[in-house]
Amino acid sequence: MKRISIDDLIRESKASDYSEQYCYIRNKIEACQIKPVKNSPLNGKTPALHTRYWLIEPEPDYTAQVEELQYKLSPSIRTDYYLNHLDVYQKERKWVWLLSQYFKNQQQKNPEPVSLNERSFQIWGREKFLQREQGKKILAHCGVSWEQLFVYTTTEPLAYYSAVRQSPQTVLILENKDTFYSMRKYLLRGAKKMFGEEIGTVIYGAGKGILRSFSDFRFCVEPHINDPGNRILYFGDLDYEGIGIYERLYELFCAEHEIVPFVGAYEAMLQKAGTYGTDFLPEMSKKQNQNIFGQFYQYFSGEMKAKMKEILKAGKYIPQEILNIWDMYGGAHAI
Numbered sequence: 001m002k003r004i005s006i007d008d009l010i011r012e013s014k015a016s017d018y019s020e021q022y023c024y025i026r027n028k029i030e031a032c033q034i035k036p037v038k039n040s041p042l043n044g045k046t047p048a049l050h051t052r053y054w055l056i057e058p059e060p061d062y063t064a065q066v067e068e069l070q071y072k073l074s075p076s077i078r079t080d081y082y083l084n085h086l087d088v089y090q091k092e093r094k095w096v097w098l099l100s101q102y103f104k105n106q107q108q109k110n111p112e113p114v115s116l117n118e119r120s121f122q123i124w125g126r127e128k129f130l131q132r133e134q135g136k137k138i139l140a141h142c143g144v145s146w147e148q149l150f151v152y153t154t155t156e157p158l159a160y161y162s163a164v165r166q167s168p169q170t171v172l173i174l175e176n177k178d179t180f181y182s183m184r185k186y187l188l189r190g191a192k193k194m195f196g197e198e199i200g201t202v203i204y205g206a207g208k209g210i211l212r213s214f215s216d217f218r219f220c221v222e223p224h225i226n227d228p229g230n231r232i233l234y235f236g237d238l239d240y241e242g243i244g245i246y247e248r249l250y251e252l253f254c255a256e257h258e259i260v261p262f263v264g265a266y267e268a269m270l271q272k273a274g275t276y277g278t279d280f281l282p283e284m285s286k287k288q289n290q291n292i293f294g295q296f297y298q299y300f301s302g303e304m305k306a307k308m309k310e311i312l313k314a315g316k317y318i319p320q321e322i323l324n325i326w327d328m329y330g331g332a333h334a335i
Contacts, residue, residue, distance in 0.1 A: 002055045004034065006043060009053065018045060025049055032056055062086040065093070074103035078143030088141065095138045098124050113150045123149075158221060159204040163187040165222075168229030169200030172262060175236030175245060179320040180204035186328045194328045195264030197233065201225050205236070205245070228256070235262035238269055238308060239317035240288040243296045250295055261299050268327055269318045270307050281316040 006025070013024035028034045033056055040052035065086055069079040077100055082089035089096065102123045114122070120130040129135040130151075139145070161184045174180045183194065183202045192198050203225075234249060236242035249259050273281060297305045311318065 003037060004053050004055050006049055006051045006053070009034070022047060022049060025053075029053075033058075060087070060090070062090070065089055068093075072100075073097075074100040076100075076103040076144065076148060081141045081143070085141075092134070092138060092141065095124060095129075095134060096142060099138065099142060099144065113152050116151045116153050119149050119151045159206075160201055160221065160225065161187065162201040162222070162225065163192070164200045165224045166200075167224045167227035168231065169224070169227075170197055170231045170233060171201045171203060171225055172197075172199050172233045172235060173203045173205050173249070173259075174320070175205050175234075175242055176320045177204060177206070179235070179323065182323075182325045183328070186325050191328070195262065195268050197262065197264055199233075230257065232257050232259045233262040234259055235265045235320065237317060237319050238266065238311065239284050240290045240292060240312065242317075242320075243292050244289060247293055247295045261296055263299055263304075265323065266300070266308075267304060269320075269322055270304060272322050272327065273311070273318045278311060278314055278316055281311065281318060284312070284315050284317040286315075 009025050009028070010021050013021050015021045015024060025034075029036070034053040035056060036050035037052040037054060038050075040050045042048040043051050066083065069082050069089065073079060073096070077096065082092075082096070116130055117127040120135060121127040123129075124135070126133060130139075139149075159180070172183070174183065180202060183199070186194060187199065187202065203221075232253075234246045236245055246259070246261060253259055297308070300308070
């Protein structure tokens with residue numbers, strides 16, 4: 001509450017006689033518009049008055065807001081939170097009404113999904129309202145989920161190269177940039193097979209970034225890459241992080257696409273690493289999460305699986321960059 005002095009109240013009364021000033025202040029006290037600050041001194045007059053007062057704000061009338069919440073909003077909006085927090089509804093009413101209008105005007109039961117920022121602008125006229133402003137809070141207060149808005153988030157676009165555009169085809173996801181460029185160059189030269197597989201498209205995954213990008217995979221790529229008949233391979237570093245990326249991709253997309261390790265490429269990695277010896281291989285970071293489920297290993301022979309586990313147990317790893325374009329040609333051509 002705000003405080004006001006007796007001098008301010010006297011000026012407000014516009015009365016010159018003390019008895020009139022006294023009556024004015026007493027009337028405001030009895031009308032519950034002000035109340036004395038008890039520890040403030042008296043003014044030394046008869047009858048005495050305190051020299052400071054609390055201003056009492058009147059209780060707001062929320063009758064109209066209750067009627068709106070009960071009868072006028074879209075049924076898609078839950079009103080229980082606002083009925084228990086009418087002061088919050090008063091502040092957020094503008095945004096809630098715009099959301100209600102969106103639901104009321106929605107012609108189709110299953111509209112075409114649009115990006116988060118596009119839907120945000122469509123509803124509130126502010127493209128960043130859902131990401132950076134009050135949007136998340138408004139949705140929570142309204143009991144509205146992201147799914148009800150039919151939105152998708154836009155991650156950084158996937159970098160990919162398609163040597164062929166027909167489907168079905170084999171799509172190869174690569175963890176690292178250098179290997180992506182080498183394999184892209186190899187396909188651009190007209191080659192089709194690498195390590196025993198005919199590859200139609202290579203995709204640069206950017207390490208763990210592929211997990212974010214693939215959540216919107218169907219919006220990021222052309223139809224021939226997203227064809228349900230496509231075979232999808234994954235090839236990354238042979239370390240716990242690379243295996244973990246594959247296993248998380250498998251969990252995310254096993255219902256839509258079977259994603260399998262590129263066995264031929266891993267076999268080439270192991271063969272080439274064998275020519276260098278385990279001691280030559282780089283040390284694996286001790287910060288890597290070693291909790292893998294074993295899904296990765298099921299595609300390899302017992303011998304290959306044993307070699308992989310032996311390298312990892314020794315604290316070593318094989319980077320993708322052990323292979324280059326020469327290895328794709330079977331060592332027969334220089335880069």
